[in-house]
Amino acid sequence: MQPFLDPSLSYEDNYANGPFGSFASALELPLPPGGGGCPEGAGEGGMRDEPRERFLGIPVHSTFGIPAGPLLNSRFVAAAFAHGFDLCVYKTVRSAARASHPWPNTLAVECDGDLAPDQTLIAHACEKNRVPRSITNSFGVPSQSPDVWQADMLAALRSAQHGQVLIGSFQGSGEGVAQIADYARAARLVAETGVPVLEANLSCPNEGKKGLLCFDTEKANAIVDAIRKEVADRPLLLKLAYFEDTSALQALVRALGGKVEGFCAINTLSARVVDANGQPALPGAGRDISGICGATIRWAGLLMTQKLAALRADNNMRFAIVSNGGVLTPADDKEYRDAGADAVMSATGAMWNTQLAQQIKKERCHDLK
Numbered sequence: 001m002q003p004f005l006d007p008s009l010s011y012e013d014n015y016a017n018g019p020f021g022s023f024a025s026a027l028e029l030p031l032p033p034g035g036g037g038c039p040e041g042a043g044e045g046g047m048r049d050e051p052r053e054r055f056l057g058i059p060v061h062s063t064f065g066i067p068a069g070p071l072l073n074s075r076f077v078a079a080a081f082a083h084g085f086d087l088c089v090y091k092t093v094r095s096a097a098r099a100s101h102p103w104p105n106t107l108a109v110e111c112d113g114d115l116a117p118d119q120t121l122i123a124h125a126c127e128k129n130r131v132p133r134s135i136t137n138s139f140g141v142p143s144q145s146p147d148v149w150q151a152d153m154l155a156a157l158r159s160a161q162h163g164q165v166l167i168g169s170f171q172g173s174g175e176g177v178a179q180i181a182d183y184a185r186a187a188r189l190v191a192e193t194g195v196p197v198l199e200a201n202l203s204c205p206n207e208g209k210k211g212l213l214c215f216d217t218e219k220a221n222a223i224v225d226a227i228r229k230e231v232a233d234r235p236l237l238l239k240l241a242y243f244e245d246t247s248a249l250q251a252l253v254r255a256l257g258g259k260v261e262g263f264c265a266i267n268t269l270s271a272r273v274v275d276a277n278g279q280p281a282l283p284g285a286g287r288d289i290s291g292i293c294g295a296t297i298r299w300a301g302l303l304m305t306q307k308l309a310a311l312r313a314d315n316n317m318r319f320a321i322v323s324n325g326g327v328l329t330p331a332d333d334k335e336y337r338d339a340g341a342d343a344v345m346s347a348t349g350a351m352w353n354t355q356l357a358q359q360i361k362k363e364r365c366h367d368l369k
């Protein structure tokens, strides 16, 4: 039950001492051979060694993993690969160092059903012996300086076995044309580490600016063009927020669906979070509204997957759909795949259940029989 990223510790302490729980012990053991995929012939033989699935054309043991966020550095990534999460996204980096928002960064939120628009949630510290259904996370997308994270991303890349893929997430800082140029700079720095897949975060909810980049098709298009000019030799994914407005999503997909290899969705949904006395639960300016993740946003992740799948078919496009949002069980994974996801990921669910990849692989194999 101990999460591998400890909410009772600051970002800096997690970065320096994590991961925790069974992820920590994984680092002391030799890595298992292969990613622990389906048994040969879906149950008739031993564990297969050769990857049988493909992600963006790359052979993988499974199309399941952990999205940008909880894997802070190479130790977290190595532990995740060792636990069979075959697609791992290294937490979003920037082209210059940036401090984290102060602790606390992760709180449990009280929300039994689906998160509604404009809902205010009561948040409190995560309890030791209780797995939260949903959480808020508010880090502000901190980053080490490139000389630190480039070396560490390379170490993370080396911990991937055959059949496992490391994805490098990044975002640009600043405003206007400077931000567009910074996306390209960050992309080049990530590509220099050798990661085979890039992911541009266009949906950062913690910047405290006017609107999310993914809702501005013109700017998103300029960012993609700038990135492509800088790095043209490997797949590029775009991390999107939930689009309430289907016509805005249609515009984005029509403009970019043929230029990038895939869309990752969704990032967190925003909500006001207060403590039991109705006061802001997170200290500091601009943190009264923060990102919600876990079971309460699953409805939005599923709806986005369906919308993207429909738009892909309507526009005769081939981009991959990498889905996440509230995946806590094998049944959630199946629901996403049935909705059209090519790959599925879990952040909140995986943090508290490090066996999730193994459980999902077992269930996927069972479905194949």
Ligand SMILES: Cc1cc2nc3c(=O)[nH]c(=O)nc-3n(C[C@H](O)[C@H](O)[C@H](O)COP(=O)(O)O)c2cc1C
Binding pocket: 005, 067, 068, 069, 070, 091, 092, 106, 137, 139, 141, 169, 201, 239, 266, 267, 268, 293, 294, 295, 297, 324, 325, 326, 327, 345, 346, 347, 348, 349
């Ligand atoms: C601790 C934590 C940190 C996160 N940091 C990032 C980040 O740096 N970049 C990003 O694109 N998304 C980030 N996210 C969002 C996740 O990638 C994901 O979109 C969101 O948590 C919803 O998935 P879930 O319900 O499985 O948690 C973070 C999530 C968590 C829980």
